[in-house]
Amino acid sequence: MHIKIAKGRVIDPVNNYDAVNDLYICDGKISAIGSPPAGFNPQRLIDASGYVVCPGLIDLSARLREPGYEYKATLESEMCAAVAGGVTSMACPPDTDPVLDEPGLVEMLKHRARTLNQAHVYPIGALTMGLKGQTLTEMAELTDAGCIAFSHADAAFTNNQVLYRAMQYAATFNFTVWLRPQDAHIGSDGVVHDGEIATRLGLPAIPPLSETIALSTIISLARETGVRLHICRLSTASGIKMVNMARHEGMQITCDVSAQHVHLCEQDIGYFNSHFHLAPPLRSITDRDAIRASLANGEIDAICSDHTPVDEDAKLLPFSQSEAGATGLELLLPLSLKWAREMNRNLVDALGLITCSPAKILGIDAGSLNIGKPADLCIFDPELLWRVTPSTLVSQSKNTPFLDMDMQGRVVYTLMEGSVVYETCKGGLP
Amino acid sequence: MHTNLQLTANGKLQHLLTIDGLPRHVILEILDTAKVYINPETHEIQKVPLLSGKTIFNLFFENSTRTRTTFEIAAKRLSADVVNLNINTSSLSKGETLLDTVNNLVAMQASMFVIRHNESGAVHLIAQHIAPHIKVINAGDGRHAHPTQALLDLFTIRHFRSDFTKLRIAIVGDILHSRVARSDILALNTIGVAEVRVIGPNTLLPTNAEQLGVRVFHDMEQGLRDVDVIIILRLQNERMSGSLLPSPQEYFKSYGLTPERLLLANPDALVMHPGPMNRGVEIDSAVADGPNSVILAQVTFGIAVRMAVMSILMRES
DSSP: EEEEEEEEEEEEEEGGGEEEEEEEETEEEEEESSOTTTTTTOOOEEEEEEEEEEOOOSSSSSSSOOTTTTTTTHHHHHHHHHHHTTTEEEEESSSSSSSSSHHHHHHHHHHHHHHTTSSEEEEEEEEGGGGGGSOOOHHHHHHHOOOOEEEEEOOOOSSSSHHHHHHHHHHHHTOOEEEOOOOTTTTHHHHHTTTTHHHTTTTTEEOOOOHHOOOOHHHHHHHHHHHHEEEOOOOOOOHHHHHHHHHHTTTEEEEEEEEHHOOOOOGGTTTOOGOOOOOOOOHHHHHHHHHHHHTTSSSEEEEEBBBBOOOOHHSSSSSSSOOOOOOOOTTTTHHHHHHHHHHOOHHHHHHHHTHHHHHHHHSSSOOOOOOBBOOOEEEEEEEEEEOOOTTOOOOOOOOOOTTOOOOEEEEEEEEETEEEEEEOOOTSSO | OOOGGGTTTOOOOOOOOOOOOHHHHHHHHHHHHHHHTTTTHHHHHOOOOOOOOEEEEEEEESSSSSSHHHHHHHHHHTOOOHHHHHHHSSHHTTTOOHHHHHHHHHHTTTTEEEEEESSSTTTHHHHHHHHHTOEEEEEEEETEEEEEHHHHHHHHHHHHHHHHGOEEEEEEEOOOOOOOOHHHHHHHHHHHHHEEEEOGGGGGTTTGGGGTEEEEOOOHHHHTOSSSSEEEEEGGGGGGSSSSSSHHHHHHHHHHHHHHHTTSTTTTEEEEOOOOOTTTTTHHHHHSSSSTBBBBHHHHHHHHHHHHHHHHHHTOO
């Protein structure tokens, strides 16, 4: 199949390319930009005038809820949400039920995802059995089954000896360890940042110390073991500083933040709005501003959606009892664009944070428009205004703090390996 | 989802959920209305037929004797029918959600709910989802708010002291976990007292407690100097030993209100306590039963204040 994508503003952050041009796809691969390759005979023409054509987005954290939590979301529903959000590759944390700690489960997930054939799914294996922090998983077997890294999802480590051994073992085989820093005890019953809102609403708090103490332990162990480390969803200014001190020292360490934390802070919780119950919690304005600045100066490598579909009943509870998390796959692009607009950054910078940079962290051959690469593409209207409502979201769960807010920028086409897996009518919503 | 969930579009009281955002004039109206229910000579509380034919549900998800009883008496003095329900998570453990429980009771023709719950924000959640003609009164939610307690504390202070603006008030004890402290601080600042102080160890104070609008003291002797009102908070049993405090004895040594410490305050200082008291832990019996104590008056005035809240809410419907 030959497809011509005509007159789009082609942006390829990894090559710092930004120009209005035609893009040609042959047999699932990007075959040329500019003039058509020899023998090109388009069976489909996509008019991309006024649109941006960029690599398909890569999300470092998308919970698809399978297996075990199908009442919250299914692979089908969330794959549809992914491509509606322009996401063509996503890494999935291991906190499913059962936990992704056995090769068979990973193979099943990969197989299910391949059958649906909409976006690439990259499972992250559990670092310990059942995420209990006691016994190491069969990391080599899990890697063969398709895991691209190992993490502890949202479970804190209580035993640093095990974490030390896990990192030593992972380093032996050059596996990457992904961790979200949180102390097992400090703030473990907390639900909001230890600040003005916790004090005013009387909600149990999670101090920034929870992140920085864990981070200090993680960095010390990684320095000792030499393991390749990715820090997930930093939430504090001091955490960002610590990661970058380690980086300056020469350690192999990368980090991401969630799109929610780029824009929101504790005050947005208002009066117990459980849509703002997130993990890690929304922090102070100072922390949020540090996140925004650090994305601009390269101290934070990527923005992820931290997509966590939660069923309505689990949110219709008193704040502390409600389940943390927000649906995010469809908001990753508009929230990244919003950051760029508000911080006066160009589209190349914004898109780099959700394409080539996460691809590099994942170690996958994606996130570029290089000739010969699979045509995973996102084509979006950068101007289109739309409102986040339950009906404009494809994800099975409609839990997002951005409900009823207006977004600018919406995906029009998504292509995976040269197939159109999502499209809307021009200028409209699906 | 804002504070004005408790106010209608034209500023009338729709529910009573928190003191936060409650306008000064509404607070004063409640206090003035409460005064009408108390016979100025005998201090007896009159019975009036204002709410006859109305059904009020006391919905307590957390144990309480005093608060539930005073709400019940208040409702009966207003001639309402009262149904008491203590839900010790029994129906919740059967799988029924909080909102299902409430909606079932709405179907039983409730006019008003008085709700206590152990989770901060639970009463907000209910008020947000309940049919618009039903009134909700927060009788204490988690660590968040206990607005009728704050109002009865204001009423008590006003009863004994004519001018709020000159008063220095100290709140002593476990501020961190106290809904009474949060509501008292907001109420006293809204009404405009000279100074609100909190006194306690770091483990029992919220981070940056100053942002609540208080002066923070860790030393009881310094904190009590020249105050006009002392509000002693109850120390929950489970917090008396562990990582927050070493022992009740040590707490009493540092923060117990003794007759000697009371001498540091103004001579006619009022001593208040939301109850139930732990004698010998947060307060010495000689002070609790002494001439400065207005603790029992608080209980009586609590009935009148709750009558006022209920009658104002029903009047708006």
